[in-house]
Amino acid sequence: MKRRHFTKTLGAGVLAGAALPYTLGEAKSEITWKMVTTWPKNFPGIGVGVENLAKRVDELSGGRMTIKVYGAGEVVPALEVFDAVSRGTAEMGHAGAYYWKGKNEAFQFFSSVPFGMNAMEMNAWLYYGGGLKLWQEGYEKFNLIPMPGGNTGVQMGGWFNKQINSVDDLKGLKMRMPGLGGEVLKRAGGTPVTLPGGELFNALKNGTIDATEWVGPYNDLAFGLHKAAKYYYYPGWHEPGTPLEITINKKAFDALPADLQSIVLNACKILNQDMLNDLTANNNQALHALKTKHHVDVRRFPDVVLKKLKVISDEVVADLAAKDAYSKMVFDSYRNFRDVVLPWHAISEYAYLRARQL
């Protein structure tokens, strides 16, 4: 494949007519990057998405650039992706910004705000509302360039072994939930735990945790979480449209020629949408299988629980915004955008989804 691209490019492109035996003989890529990730290699949707990104970079560059993708633990452990890319162990990483709240809690705004913006709204804020610029400013001192790297859409609320009928049912619950959602759970009386996806099934099965959220039907089915819990709750109030993140080592990026820089950044843009399309297409089939084949009990959180969690969420977000100047700046930008996009989506997306089921 690479050889064909390369030859055709030269043939019809810049150097048409020139005899170049010394390059036509070496159809190998000039630049090879490593990408470390937080997921098992080729994991449905999120793992496959970055493999597609690597293929796309190869194609767009006519074989000049290769990205080799590593699953969690192959080069570095899942939750060391940020540091590994920061120090240059790998040139790229794929994870979620809320995993790095230890670096700066404000980074959680770039992944998931409980009762916050959904996928469409996050994309609009990041690319057209100043969000990505603030994200990139925040990562600069770590020698990193972040890019939105695939959105999950509204996630599921999680897997439980008991019914959640009131907020009291969350008290004492040891539940895997990263980011701000975890803090909300804590203030509701639960104990949030952060674990990489690959460890969830065992932790739930052996009782290390009582409950867990992961992503949505497609990814949850792949981990077999339905074999470790009875009830599957919706909606995912804690993750209404989480963009995953690509991190790029800034030094490595700066060393690329301008067209490869553009190819890398644009491949991230495509990944961001492509993964959402993939998950949208596959979540429904997985949901169907979970209901009909595995007889999972799918339940909606009662309104009384959602209302209370929303009140706590607003407090958690306000406290986060008060932490430092950067947090305040990110929150102000997020809030200003949210406050105008919500009235628009109330009369467009929401009004339409409502009308469709009249």
Added chain:
Amino acid sequence: MKRRHFTKTLGAGVLAGAALPYTLGEAKSEITWKMVTTWPKNFPGIGVGVENLAKRVDELSGGRMTIKVYGAGEVVPALEVFDAVSRGTAEMGHAGAYYWKGKNEAFQFFSSVPFGMNAMEMNAWLYYGGGLKLWQEGYEKFNLIPMPGGNTGVQMGGWFNKQINSVDDLKGLKMRMPGLGGEVLKRAGGTPVTLPGGELFNALKNGTIDATEWVGPYNDLAFGLHKAAKYYYYPGWHEPGTPLEITINKKAFDALPADLQSIVLNACKILNQDMLNDLTANNNQALHALKTKHHVDVRRFPDVVLKKLKVISDEVVADLAAKDAYSKMVFDSYRNFRDVVLPWHAISEYAYLRARQL
């Protein structure tokens, strides 16, 4: 810009070290394409989107490929884009598939189905549910490759000079509405008219039409439609997530080297999402301006009207599906996807938007 890209590419890329005075002296693109469009040049959102596509192709190709964008009427009239690209007058076009229902009525499935799938669902169907493959098969005999080229999200219901309180109020109404929505309007007793966007204001002002839909607040404000009508209705039941379309002349595409082919197709993918982000970010501010500055009367269609229009819509779509073998094939694919994605979005996107406003 081009020269810099070009030089840097060669410097650090394929030919590092080789002396190439004869190419470094000619920093002009090797391939120049014309793109004809259905909109005024640089029209907010949809016109700007294709200018961005052209810039992106320039960047990704290191200046090797240039696309020059023409507004409606500059090379060919707005509604002749399809034919112009088909016969090679231009290599690319930007329009909406429902404008070409005269070629095959089934093409309307690739733009807008009343009470059908929204932007997220259309993207998932087109890229991951077989929709794009069927679209490309349908355009093949016209020497065209179609690609989704920007989604509007849920549109507005349109501009009216009288209130719509019952379906009877649509009777005798001469309204600009393309595609299947127009057919629904016709069966509800109205008279649908197809006009390019640039003619709407005058037609509405001078009474050639009684009402019109266009896109959403951002684009509608740009045409000044609020100066020609009193009431602004939502939701856009007739266009719940219209992908615009890029058409590519197949012969011209086949003549490109593989990497430029990949660059063109991937630039379309980015355009498809980028325009939605742009419109999402700007529709809300335009809506705010229409309400507060221009005192537009924004109203929701009564449920009784929406319900009746939905019944008619289902009939229109069923009739279309019965037209020929291709229409049936496209409809079956559309319906099969819709029937599984709707239950998923009912417990994810819809359940979340509902929970957010409890």
